[in-house]
Amino acid sequence: MTLAAPLQAGDRRALAKAITLIESTRADHREQADALLTELMPATGGALRLGISGVPGVGKSTFIEAFGLFLLAHGHRVAVLTVDPSSTLSGGAILGDKTRMEKLSMDTRAFIRPSPSSGTLGGVAEKTREAMLLCEAAGYDVVIVETVGVGQSETAVAGMTDLYLLLQLPNAGDDLQAIKKGVMELADLVVINKADLDPAAAMRAQAQITSALRLLPTHAHASQRVLKVSALKGDGIAPVWDALTALRAEREAGGAWAHRRREQSLAWMWERIHAGLRQAFTAHPAVHAQLDTATAAVREGRMPASTAARHLLAAFESRSLE
Amino acid sequence: MTLAAPLQAGDRRALAKAITLIESTRADHREQADALLTELMPATGGALRLGISGVPGVGKSTFIEAFGLFLLAHGHRVAVLTVDPSSTLSGGAILGDKTRMEKLSMDTRAFIRPSPSSGTLGGVAEKTREAMLLCEAAGYDVVIVETVGVGQSETAVAGMTDLYLLLQLPNAGDDLQAIKKGVMELADLVVINKADLDPAAAMRAQAQITSALRLLPTHAHASQRVLKVSALKGDGIAPVWDALTALRAEREAGGAWAHRRREQSLAWMWERIHAGLRQAFTAHPAVHAQLDTATAAVREGRMPASTAARHLLAAFESRSLE
Numbered sequence: 001m002t003l004a005a006p007l008q009a010g011d012r013r014a015l016a017k018a019i020t021l022i023e024s025t026r027a028d029h030r031e032q033a034d035a036l037l038t039e040l041m042p043a044t045g046g047a048l049r050l051g052i053s054g055v056p057g058v059g060k061s062t063f064i065e066a067f068g069l070f071l072l073a074h075g076h077r078v079a080v081l082t083v084d085p086s087s088t089l090s091g092g093a094i095l096g097d098k099t100r101m102e103k104l105s106m107d108t109r110a111f112i113r114p115s116p117s118s119g120t121l122g123g124v125a126e127k128t129r130e131a132m133l134l135c136e137a138a139g140y141d142v143v144i145v146e147t148v149g150v151g152q153s154e155t156a157v158a159g160m161t162d163l164y165l166l167l168q169l170p171n172a173g174d175d176l177q178a179i180k181k182g183v184m185e186l187a188d189l190v191v192i193n194k195a196d197l198d199p200a201a202a203m204r205a206q207a208q209i210t211s212a213l214r215l216l217p218t219h220a221h222a223s224q225r226v227l228k229v230s231a232l233k234g235d236g237i238a239p240v241w242d243a244l245t246a247l248r249a250e251r252e253a254g255g256a257w258a259h260r261r262r263e264q265s266l267a268w269m270w271e272r273i274h275a276g277l278r279q280a281f282t283a284h285p286a287v288h289a290q291l292d293t294a295t296a297a298v299r300e301g302r303m304p305a306s307t308a309a310r311h312l313l314a315a316f317e318s319r320s321l322e
Numbered sequence: 323m324t325l326a327a328p329l330q331a332g333d334r335r336a337l338a339k340a341i342t343l344i345e346s347t348r349a350d351h352r353e354q355a356d357a358l359l360t361e362l363m364p365a366t367g368g369a370l371r372l373g374i375s376g377v378p379g380v381g382k383s384t385f386i387e388a389f390g391l392f393l394l395a396h397g398h399r400v401a402v403l404t405v406d407p408s409s410t411l412s413g414g415a416i417l418g419d420k421t422r423m424e425k426l427s428m429d430t431r432a433f434i435r436p437s438p439s440s441g442t443l444g445g446v447a448e449k450t451r452e453a454m455l456l457c458e459a460a461g462y463d464v465v466i467v468e469t470v471g472v473g474q475s476e477t478a479v480a481g482m483t484d485l486y487l488l489l490q491l492p493n494a495g496d497d498l499q500a501i502k503k504g505v506m507e508l509a510d511l512v513v514i515n516k517a518d519l520d521p522a523a524a525m526r527a528q529a530q531i532t533s534a535l536r537l538l539p540t541h542a543h544a545s546q547r548v549l550k551v552s553a554l555k556g557d558g559i560a561p562v563w564d565a566l567t568a569l570r571a572e573r574e575a576g577g578a579w580a581h582r583r584r585e586q587s588l589a590w591m592w593e594r595i596h597a598g599l600r601q602a603f604t605a606h607p608a609v610h611a612q613l614d615t616a617t618a619a620v621r622e623g624r625m626p627a628s629t630a631a632r633h634l635l636a637a638f639e640s641r642s643l644e
Contacts, residue, residue: 030632034626037626038626041624042624126628265627266620266627268631272635273631273635313595
């Protein structure tokens with residue numbers, strides 16, 4: 001494998017090939033991917049990792065295009081990755097990412113990659129995390145990880161990024177949905193898009209969301225964390241970047257930035273270990289043979305759950321004696 | 323083992339011995355405990371399982387004593403179990419449960435058992451779940467599982483009970499703490515204690531908490547879910563029981579009651595399986611030898627987390643080849 005050198009030199013084709021390699025499920029590819037990632041590790045970590053989510057219709061693509069073009073104009077190089085859990089069902093991203101962000105995708109200083117199209121959310125998130133490292137090694141200094149506002153993908157994305165931006169529509173109720181789903185709690189910045197369509201509604205939404213944020217653990221500076229933009233007109237983009245930059249400076253100074261990254265890496269390691277253990281467990285012949293019966297017995301109240309767990313673990317542990 | 327018969331006949335000494343048996347970590351005791359639990363399973367499930375929590379000073383013991391005595395007077399038999407994560411640090415419950423609930427503990431129709439005093443929160447919760455089944459088999463038709471409002475114990479208790487009651491003090495701010503910690507979301511019923519001390523403050527708290535509940539996923543009938551009591555004077559206890567009974571009837575009719583129990587049992591089984599897998603993983607010699615190095619490499623950004631996870635899993639998987 002000689003992908004490392006051209007990738008680090010900024011060859012987008014080499015980066016795309018490297019991401020295809022890490023997405024492969026073939027064992028020999030996986031070994032090559034691990035070797036490549038380990039080789040590139042010293043070159044990673046330099047980017048601002050930004051998570052962005054919002055419900056369908058909020059204007060995510062339009063915002064990311066406007067925001068990305070703003071960053072390019074200010075000398076940054078921007079990569080956009082997507083975590084789309086629904087793509088694992090449909091076998092491909094719902095929306096063609098390149099047609100969604102036409103101008104950004106045509107610029108050679110930007111790199112856009114759709115979601116891996118198979119695997120569990122955990123698996124997709126793992127590939128995206130690894131792709132993020134590759135983008136950093138390739139010199140992109142802003143890596144955006146975008147997700148649609150469904151299921152648990154917001155948590156996965158917030159767990160792999162430095163800052164998490166939640167896009168909201170300027171109407172009442174939308175903010176409550178985000179609170180109910182626990183997404184608001186993840187947000188470092190809430191951006192109300194389409195603020196030009198109904199300025200009065202956008203103002204109300206801003207006040208509502210600000211007071212909602214005060215209820216949450218991450219409520220410091222709530223009033224500075226809710227902004228209004230019109231991505232279509234390009235209004236309000238610079239203040240978003242300023243707010244993110246200010247948050248970064250504050251957290252870097254206090255050590256929280258580096259701390260979050262370390263914790264994310266360790267949490268990620270354990271998440272993958274647990275997923276691997278669970279897979280090995282359910283795939284084990286003795287467990288596989290008993291799992292349905294045990295599940296039914298627990299569900300129907302015939303066997304205590306803890307007893308069933310102990311029996312299944314004993315079956316799993318016995319494999320070395322076989 | 324002939325504990326099953328006297329336990330089912332209502333012998334409190336047999337019940338206490340059975341709980342001591344399930345709390346034992348000796349392998350032969352564990353086998354006996356599993357056999358006993360499995361034998362008793364058909365006799366379980368008949369109780370109302372009620373979780374109660376609240377911050378220190380809210381008057382939990384006073385409330386449970388007043389509530390328990392009310393239930394005894396109405397023909398019920400009441401068991402009180404405690405999940406106290408701090409007892410795993412101090413090697414014993416902070417407060418002597420029997421002195422806390424003097425009248426209740428002296429009544430032969432009640433059974434009070436302090437928290438297991440060793441193990442992780444998951445381990446303590448497992449023992450409490452099993453003790454709950456034993457209490458049901460012994461004929462207690464209301465089993466209260468109490469926890470102090472610290473750490474993750476509220477979630478553990480809500481995960482093993484049918485209904486979850488949160489005790490609150492009549493002052494502003496307290497309710498916000500509960501929202502921030504995600505505890506309010508678990509509550510089926512919020513009871514404001516010490517309402518007699520400052521009726522106006524209690525009224526304000528009731529209004530505040532009601533509007534806070536409306537923000538949460540479980541916001542149905544928010545106004546009927548916040549009650550005021552004075553446990554010390556015994557005021558307002560009957561309406562609490564009425565509200566719990568109404569909730570039970572509603573959920574039993576809709577099937578949600580049985581569904582919750584099935585889901586709790588399966589979640590409990592998987593929680594114990596995951597804990598067991600993790601324990602087997604970290605105790606494995608090859609993993610043990612590499613874990614510190616891998617953790618440091620991930621923490622310092624020298625190795626991708628997913629690569630470290632794969633290496634460690636490979637070390638664990640290789641044991642059957644040794």
